[in-house]
Amino acid sequence: MPVAEATQTPSVEDSAQGAARRSFLKLTGAALAAPLLLSASDSGAKSRRGRADENDDAPAAQLTSPPTLPWQIELPTSVDQLQPVTLDPPPMEAANTAAGEAGRAPHQRWNELYVTARQYSPVHYELSAKENPAWVFNPAYPPQRIWGYEGKVPGATTPGPAIFAYYGQPTIVRFHNRLPQDHVGFGSPEISTHLHNAHTASESDGFPGDYYSANKAGPTLASPGEFKDHFYANIYAGYDEQQNGIGDPREALGTLFYHDHTLDFTAPNVVRGLMGFYLIFDHIDSGNEHDPSPSALRLPSYPYDYPLDFSDRLFDRNGILFWDQVNPEGVLGDKVTVNGYIEPVLRVAARKYRLRLLNGGPSRFYEFYLVTPDDKEQRFTYIANDGNLLPAPLLDQFKVRLGVTERADIVVDFSQYPIGTELYLVNRLRQEKTRLPKDVEKPGTRVLKIIVDRYPPEQDVSRVPAVLRELRPFDQEEIDNAKVRRWEFERRNGMWAVNGKFFDPTVTRAKIRQGATEVWELVNDSGGWAHPIHIHFEEGRILSKTREGKEVPVPPHEQGRKDVFVLEGGSTIRVLIRFRDFLGKHPMHCHNLIHEDHAMMVRWDIEEDNSGSGSS
Numbered sequence: 001m002p003v004a005e006a007t008q009t010p011s012v013e014d015s016a017q018g019a020a021r022r023s024f025l026k027l028t029g030a031a032l033a034a035p036l037l038l039s040a041s042d043s044g045a046k047s048r049r050g051r052a053d054e055n056d057d058a059p060a061a062q063l064t065s066p067p068t069l070p071w072q073i074e075l076p077t078s079v080d081q082l083q084p085v086t087l088d089p090p091p092m093e094a095a096n097t098a099a100g101e102a103g104r105a106p107h108q109r110w111n112e113l114y115v116t117a118r119q120y121s122p123v124h125y126e127l128s129a130k131e132n133p134a135w136v137f138n139p140a141y142p143p144q145r146i147w148g149y150e151g152k153v154p155g156a157t158t159p160g161p162a163i164f165a166y167y168g169q170p171t172i173v174r175f176h177n178r179l180p181q182d183h184v185g186f187g188s189p190e191i192s193t194h195l196h197n198a199h200t201a202s203e204s205d206g207f208p209g210d211y212y213s214a215n216k217a218g219p220t221l222a223s224p225g226e227f228k229d230h231f232y233a234n235i236y237a238g239y240d241e242q243q244n245g246i247g248d249p250r251e252a253l254g255t256l257f258y259h260d261h262t263l264d265f266t267a268p269n270v271v272r273g274l275m276g277f278y279l280i281f282d283h284i285d286s287g288n289e290h291d292p293s294p295s296a297l298r299l300p301s302y303p304y305d306y307p308l309d310f311s312d313r314l315f316d317r318n319g320i321l322f323w324d325q326v327n328p329e330g331v332l333g334d335k336v337t338v339n340g341y342i343e344p345v346l347r348v349a350a351r352k353y354r355l356r357l358l359n360g361g362p363s364r365f366y367e368f369y370l371v372t373p374d375d376k377e378q379r380f381t382y383i384a385n386d387g388n389l390l391p392a393p394l395l396d397q398f399k400v401r402l403g404v405t406e407r408a409d410i411v412v413d414f415s416q417y418p419i420g421t422e423l424y425l426v427n428r429l430r431q432e433k434t435r436l437p438k439d440v441e442k443p444g445t446r447v448l449k450i451i452v453d454r455y456p457p458e459q460d461v462s463r464v465p466a467v468l469r470e471l472r473p474f475d476q477e478e479i480d481n482a483k484v485r486r487w488e489f490e491r492r493n494g495m496w497a498v499n500g501k502f503f504d505p506t507v508t509r510a511k512i513r514q515g516a517t518e519v520w521e522l523v524n525d526s527g528g529w530a531h532p533i534h535i536h537f538e539e540g541r542i543l544s545k546t547r548e549g550k551e552v553p554v555p556p557h558e559q560g561r562k563d564v565f566v567l568e569g570g571s572t573i574r575v576l577i578r579f580r581d582f583l584g585k586h587p588m589h590c591h592n593l594i595h596e597d598h599a600m601m602v603r604w605d606i607e608e609d610n611s612g613s614g615s616s
């Protein structure tokens, strides 16, 4: 089995581009460390109750968020779904720079995937990254400026509107950058939107170096722009292998989310609110519990299919969102927002729900339990990890553990509870620093209250079949012949490096032949950190996990396809990945957003197979 080092390249210190941007970070750091400043119009809200008045001189790292008022804000009973638009001007293969589009590379396979070979007509959406001047996280905190996404309905929200997509139906999302360029507070008003988990061609993937505003372009874009079209082909991975015009249904994705991925500023931009859900359905997971098709699973569907984002946030003594861009240890939130609100209430009908849980980061890990007010653990069914349906549901589960950006879909049957029952989702995983979680302790922190408050208007016909989605079997010969790359995630000079080097978006660290299968060994030799490693574009299968040199079992929920691999201290995870269907640059990075912004990322490129032999 050939073992290759990652391609030798100059480190970021040798690269003018990387060095310039990073010293810019240092120079502007002091200003960026400031909390969001209150404007004159905001100051009237400062007298709102629930705000702690002490800690005037407390250093940033010791901030504690002021007390909040729990269970005051109600989440909508169904998730806000983005409505399609007619794009004007219509999307084009090459960047429409004349109309104000950023200078991206032309859409790959445009003719076959967008123009001609498709099951359904393309659907177009428009989202604007924008400031919302008066977001209320909790009634104890003043209305404040956040960043979010605005769809057809005026007003940016966090999460942004959810996109419901279908395999075989191409989607174009036009992402406008309407962030204030003279913004107040932390974050950087350029955007590069990544659709996490999607099998997306490089030019639409939200590569960190592809950030843009009307006046500024990242180092890997040709020119600035007010918008950029992202083409989500909504084909399964394995399109070229299968030759069926859509790909391999065993590779279907489900629970995805879009978020900002701007170079060096992903954490602050996401903390300010730039994220939203994107769900994909197909003939198996069809998003319709009434679907008469024999292939349809008929899992609980909209409005009973409900994504929930959990994000850790820290607030200053005035109840204003706080961030420290300079500290490579980052900021660990002591409050958890659930779909943008602290300690909200979700009212549910007495029937089955599909809850899609996402750890939106930036740094906290969770172990969630569903409990009664007297902390009795409730059972549920675990059906998908990282958005991918498991081959079979895991029944009678009590907990869900999530590293940053991991997802778990669970089905909870609320019909077993009398009307008026109150339940809580609690996090029992304690964590004191951004580096890694500590231990599990009862009773935990209540982050969401669920009230079973009504009977459903009609009979619940949804179900959780014993078989969900087929998993492609391992092929030992394919594994044996795969090229092996070793990636060590380590601390260096107070920052975060991969194989001893910091990220430079212009430097390719691995060149991969299109269609190749590789084994990536993700290594974390240091004991003090856990790194949730995310590989863009293709999902992987865990071949083995070792801890302190000893093989450890892969838990059932991690035996399917994954896009985030939680690399605990002293561990190595071997991952099988195939690089299919598109060409170009993508990153792999730590999804602890602090580590990511402090350079724990590599660029790898898929290149055309010119060997003619088809082997590596």
Ligand SMILES: [Cu+2]
Pocket (backbone or CB within 6 Å): 529, 530, 531, 532, 590, 591, 592, 595, 596, 600
């Ligand atoms: Cu990390």
